[in-house]
């Protein structure tokens with residue numbers, strides 16, 4: 050009896066090990082490594098010291114400062130300082146220097162911003178200014194380090210074909226490198242396709258370019274909201290129209306929604322991220338989705354469609370590698 054049991058247990062262990070191995074193999078090595086490098090560059094402190102005799106070895110002591118930020122509340126709340134150092138706000142600066150901020154984005158390297166194609170090709174104007182390190186606009190006393198960057202190039206996914214909103218993904222290359230600190234630091238690309246994530250965090254200052262909110266007024270402070278994975282529900286709720294001629298595409302889109310009916314917290318900025326927290330590093334986030342088709346925010350349980358970033362990893366890596 051005992052022997053049979055332990056053999057069964059062994060078999061179970063082998064199966065579990067194989068499953069884990071497959072899962073690990075399925076992850077993209079470069080992306081995993083880059084993510085760890087980003088985390089280490091900011092959250093791991095190395096101190097070197099040596100004892101006071103000649104030829105004493107150098108001793109290195111590392112301190113890991115990576116810890117979780119404030120919990121994300123369902124229904125939404127203002128972000129706290131340094132909570133989302135990858136949050137970008139994108140805008141158009143006219144000849145007189147007046148800026149119209151109309152979309153969000155995510156810092157994913159020291160030079161690149163991930164956003165939506167419909168933002169880059171928006172009727173609001175060409176994105177020529179990117180603000181990083183911001184928390185509350187028009188407030189100099191908040192704990193933030195805002196810095197504006199110009200845009201060197203804009204890469205829109207070749208599959209994007211307005212007004213159809215499939216392949217709603219684009220990359221901006223900034224005009225100079227971002228120096229990382231606690232206020233400006235990238236999010237990691239996703240390790241998985243997000244199908245197993247039950248919830249996400251959407252952030253933004255509150256622009257929705259596609260469906261303007263009733264009485265819409267953007268927020269000055271960055272906000273966060275917890276949203277849920279509605280899986281294939283979008284197959285039923287997505288209206289077939291000129292924007293979505295084939296309805297919801299589960300390979301390239303994530304179906305995410307809220308159970309609340311709060312208008313100003315049902316999603317983030319168009320082009321901005323939906324995030325998950327890194328499983329080992331609670332200070333790091335993955336950008337799993339890009340806010341794409343905004344939905345009527347006053348209808349609870351009516352999910353929206355977000356670009357599934359994982360589906361586009363090869364394209365993103367290829368474009369980021371270009372000089």
Ligand SMILES: *[C@@H]1O[C@H](CO)[C@@H](O)[C@H](O)[C@H]1NC(C)=O
Pocket residue numbers: 159226
């Ligand atoms: C900008 O960053 C890239 C990639 O990290 C690096 O190769 C390059 O030397 C940097 N350029 C400057 C001017 O620091």
Ligand SMILES: *[C@@H]1O[C@H](CO)[C@@H](O)[C@H](O)[C@H]1NC(C)=O
Pocket residue numbers: 208215295298299300301
């Ligand atoms: C989903 O999109 C991909 C990429 O554009 C495409 O190859 C695939 O056929 C689409 N699937 C459906 C069911 O439309």
